[in-house]
Amino acid sequence: MSFIVTGVVGNPRPNSKTFAAAVSLVEKVAEAIGAEALSPIDLASYGGRALDYSDSELIDRRHELSTSRVLVIATPVYKGSYTGMLKAFLDGYAADALSATRTIPLTIAASAQHSLAGSTHLQPLLDELGAISPAGGLFLPDATAADPDARDALFDSWIDARRALLSASGVAA
Numbered sequence: 001m002s003f004i005v006t007g008v009v010g011n012p013r014p015n016s017k018t019f020a021a022a023v024s025l026v027e028k029v030a031e032a033i034g035a036e037a038l039s040p041i042d043l044a045s046y047g048g049r050a051l052d053y054s055d056s057e058l059i060d061r062r063h064e065l066s067t068s069r070v071l072v073i074a075t076p077v078y079k080g081s082y083t084g085m086l087k088a089f090l091d092g093y094a095a096d097a098l099s100a101t102r103t104i105p106l107t108i109a110a111s112a113q114h115s116l117a118g119s120t121h122l123q124p125l126l127d128e129l130g131a132i133s134p135a136g137g138l139f140l141p142d143a144t145a146a147d148p149d150a151r152d153a154l155f156d157s158w159i160d161a162r163r164a165l166l167s168a169s170g171v172a173a
Contacts, residue, residue, distance in 0.1 A: 010086025
């Protein structure tokens with residue numbers, strides 16, 4: 001059985017730093033656990049459709065994400081929390097719809113003051129959906145997100161520090 005790692009990006013700007021970071025993290029996690037990496041969904045390409053819970057394409061996308069072994073949930077932090085676009089998309093899931101999915105909340109912000117936004121705001125939403133985040137969330141300073149080498153070094157370090165935890169939680173193949 002092939003395990004899939006993918007993600008969803010809640011930045012309202014297409015092809016954002018958040019999207020680039022999510023792509024990199026998905027690829028690195030997939031490589032680390034011996035899984036297949038699929039490009040994350042960039043919600044910016046759907047715009048206001050994220051609010052339409054009957055949109056058949058987004059219903060299909062939600063289903064695809066819920067069948068992933070690991071799901072990176074990436075968002076910039078605006079005004080101390082995740083984006084409304086990400087919230088609208090996640091609201092399309094039923095309670096416990098992600099109970100078979102392990103998540104990695106990835107938040108990106110200009111200020112370290114927002115480093116806990118993933119655990120204090122995003123994680124409770126993921127808990128409601130039944131998702132488990134065995135490795136915890138990951139905060140990426142905006143300046144680091146803008147530097148692919150620094151970003152990837154931070155991701156490598158974060159993954160290395162959590163290998164045993166990922167394996168013990170059933171994430172690894």
